[in-house]
Amino acid sequence: MTELPAHLDEREGSDAALRADIRRIGTLLGQTLARQEGRPLLDLVEEIRALVRQDVQAAAERLAAMDITTGTKLARAFSTYFHLANITEQVHRARDLRRRRAKEGGWLDQAAKRIAEKGVPADEIASAARRLAVRPVFTAHPTEAARRSILSKLRQVADSLDAESAAAALYGDTDTTLSTKRFAELIDLLWQTDELRLDRPDPTDEARNAVYYLKDLYAEAAPQVLDDLAETLRRLGVETAPTSRPLTFGSWIGGDRDGNPFVTPAVTRDVLLIQHEHGIQAAERAMDKLIDELSVSRRLRGVSLDLSASLAQDLDNLPEIPERFRRTNAEEPYRLKVRAIKAKLANTRSRLQHGTPHVPGRDYLGSDELIADLELMRASLARNSGQLPALGVVATAIRQASAFGLQLATLDVREHAEKHHEVLQQMYTQVGEVDDYAVLDRADRTKLLAAELTGRRPLSSADTPLTDSARKTFDVFNTIREAQDRFGMDVIESYIISMTLGVDDVLAAAVLAREAGLIDIHTGRARVGIVPLLETPAELDAGGDLLDEMLSLPAYREIVRARGDVQEVMLGYSDSNKEAGITTSQWRIHKAQRSLRDVALRHGVRLRLFHGRGGTVGRGGGPTHEAILAQPYGTLDGAIKVTEQGEVISDKYTVPALARENLELTVAAVLQATLLHTTLSVDPVRLEVWDATMDTASDAAFAAYRALVENPDLPAYFWAATPTELLGALNIGSRPAKRPNADAGLSGLRAIPWVFGWTQTRQIVPGWFGVGTGLAAVRKAGLGGELDAMHEHWQFFRTFLSNVEMMLAKTDLSIARRYVETLVPENLHPIFATIEEEYERTVREVLAITGGSQLLAAQPELSRTLGVRDTYLEPLHHLQVALLRQYRDLGETARQAPSAPGARRGPSDSTALERALLTTVNGIAAGMRNTG
Secondary structure (H helix, E strand, C coil): CCCCCCCCCHHHHHHHHHHHHHHHHHHHHHHHHHHHHCHHHHHHHHHHHHHHHHCHHHHHHHHHCCCHHHHHHHHHHHHHHHHHHHHHHHHHHHHHHHHHHHHHCCHHHHHHHHHHHCCCCHHHHHHHHHHCEEEEEEECCCCCCCCHHHHHHHHHHHHHHHHHHHHHHHHCCCCCHHHHHHHHHHHHHHHCCCCCCCCCCCHHHHHHHHHHHHHHHHHHHHHHHHHHHHHHHHHCCCCCCCCCCCECCEECCCCECCCCCCCCHHHHHHHHHHHHHHHHHHHHHHHHHHHHHCCCCCCCCCCCHHHHHHHHHHHHHCCCCCHHHHHHCCCCHHHHHHHHHHHHHHHHHHHHHHCCCCCECCECCCCHHHHHHHHHHHHHHHHCCCHHHHHHHHHHHHHHHHHHCCCCCEEEEEEEHHHHHHHHHHHHHHHCCCCCHHHCCHHHHHHHHHHHHHCCCCCCCCCCCCCHHHHHHHHHHHHHHHHHHHHCHHHEEEEEEECCCCHHHHHHHHHHHHHCCCEECCCCEECCEEEEEECCHHHHHCHHHHHHHHHHCHHHHHHHHHCCCEEEEEEECHHHHHHHCHHHHHHHHHHHHHHHHHHHHHCCCEEEEEEECCCCHHHCCCCHHHHHHCCCCCCCCCEEEEEEECHHHHHHHCCHHHHHHHHHHHHHHHHHHHHHCCCCCCCHHHHHHHHHHHHHHHHHHHHHHHHHHCCCCHHHHHHHHCCHHHCHHHCCCCCCCECCCCCCCCCCECHHHHHHHHHHCCCCHHHCCCHHHHHHHHHHCCCHHHHHHHHHHCHHHHHHHHHHHHHHHHCCHHHHHHHHHHHCCHHHHHHHHHHHHHHHHHHHHHHHHHCCCCCCCCCHHHHHHHHHHHHHHHHHHHHHHHHHHHHHHHHHHHHHCCCCCCCCCCHHHCHHHHHHHHHHHHHHHHHHCCCC
């Protein structure tokens, strides 16, 4: 790489290097197009790019007249460009972060500096460190449009770019001939790889996708962060045990049954087997590293009696350890001990595959025994002049095992509240104690179920007749018990109840867990925690009262006590946004956290909040570090769970350096918030004024949003103006896009396709609609000055406004207008006029607070990046509009034409047309970097 001119500062130099690499990759893509499809395609790409900049109408007409085959190739060309540009940006972002780390330290260093400046005592830091429990939870929610085959090749592009940069840093200008040849090869392979899935993935496919990232995290990013955390705390005067679990990983894949009929008890077992298969492989690779490292000889250094005795027992229990290792490692006890660990791991794999019983000393049940073996080695080294490797490679291996276990991720199980009542209705019918469980109100159900929990009789037996639906629900609880017996207690910890509306919903799940042997308040057994999920604005408002009622019931309080006095509550961002709009959703979630915090404190219970965030701002997304620090004081007491899904996973974790940064910034933010954000940081009277200001904004925003979504014409407008009908054909997830028994309107549509449709057409209503009306109402109430103070001094409001500003910048109503004018009946156009009016109002109000002359004025790099992307996105949008018109016209023609009985009609007849459309959907998703 050439040296940058001296007049460029570091930021400009970094930006120039990124642009240079994108130009280079773009040039290679052009060569691929010419090589694979002929020069005319490359010429067409350049023609369309230029035409869009010069004459939008002419470009739209040119694209509308294009044949389907050419249009598909053109869409693929732009889509491939976005994939390559995205991965190149990720690589450069990682380089910038590494440079910043070298100069300023990492996120943990910055958090430690703030903690030290505040003079926090070491004992408080030590206590917070013990409570630290950060858990990213990977979900199967379908928002990643790119196939793993595409993602793996992009990862190879990233690795090649990094290797080239590393060589240049070491040796100066280098010959890039070989790397350029490799890039060309990878781009050719990308072009020849179908970006569309042939069929819908099942949950086991989704589990393998998650494992793809978790294995990389096990090997590199997570141990780096955990080692850095230990060193950071050491500098603050706190020693932490390697067996602590400040960072673990979770998953919903194979456990989330809400609305997904494909997640059966058998699927849950299969997913756990897949996770263990790869988790054991990851542990074996970590052990191989220890074998390479720990060549300590007994003839040179002593060995603890505990380790010697353990090793002797292993050699007796594990005759399969080859004789050559027993001989060559006879004086190397640590290597021999690790070989014994590897033998136990292999036996564990075999036991799980064949379903045979656990044999203590020959295989592992969970990770505790593995960690105990490693701890023996660490303690022996530390006592025998091996403190550095004890604190180094062995401690790292222990931290890996503690963070990932043998399962890589702890599985959460989720089911809809009504499913549990369906089972209980049938059980109570059999015992004959309740005339009709279904007609009981919530208060009576709560009283009945609370008494049931305190009783000792079983409510059911093995032969209790249940419908197929009820049997599937109840069998999940038995599956949890069987999984814990087979794999270890850590494999499943939480049972989440969707649409929790009352305490009876919580108790219903607890009673079924008792029936399955998971809970017994008389013996203090609670093998799972019961987790209410608060999703709608009404549930969020009532969250504190719900928690208070739960914890006031002696029977339920015993369950929480058995769980270590920790109560987990999940907050749903997606459905609250879809129902109430972004302002009301974000504000009510913020207030719900305060209420839940106060109730938990009053009952002497530690609150663990689980944030169900999506990838887009409209579903709770946005920068993680800022989101954590924006929470109300005291809500973070070390423990937090946050969902990670779809394109967010690939964006955060494909490049190892970015994976490290994203994990570290999350851990650092939680540590900082736990220690420093424990009291109110502003004057209480001032906060009351700000709360009232937000109430005013929320009420007005809610009214504006509900007026839009309650418009009887909106469903017709949404389906006409967006390509949402194609989401199912993308095959990007196992879960159906609509809820069971949903009507043709919008009420049954899930939050992901709701956001997907608006984003594809650049309207992005979920990310900003109503905000302008809300802020304008505040000004009208004479509180405009408070908005400026809130933006300057209140992290919650500043983060909220920043996220809205980003969504406004990604919105392009000139493009949206093309969809409306071409696809939407004229009588529905007033809806778009309403959207335009609110957009202009929101931009005006946001800029009045930020003081910017235009959106993202304070983030010029992001603004410039979005501008460049638009020159490639716009052709895809115009092409999508033209193809949608053809697709729907074809469907209308087919519906009107007579056909033979049983014949297939409509758009599905034209595979080529649908494929072309789906290619534009993929390309826009890649360009926007948000699907849902």
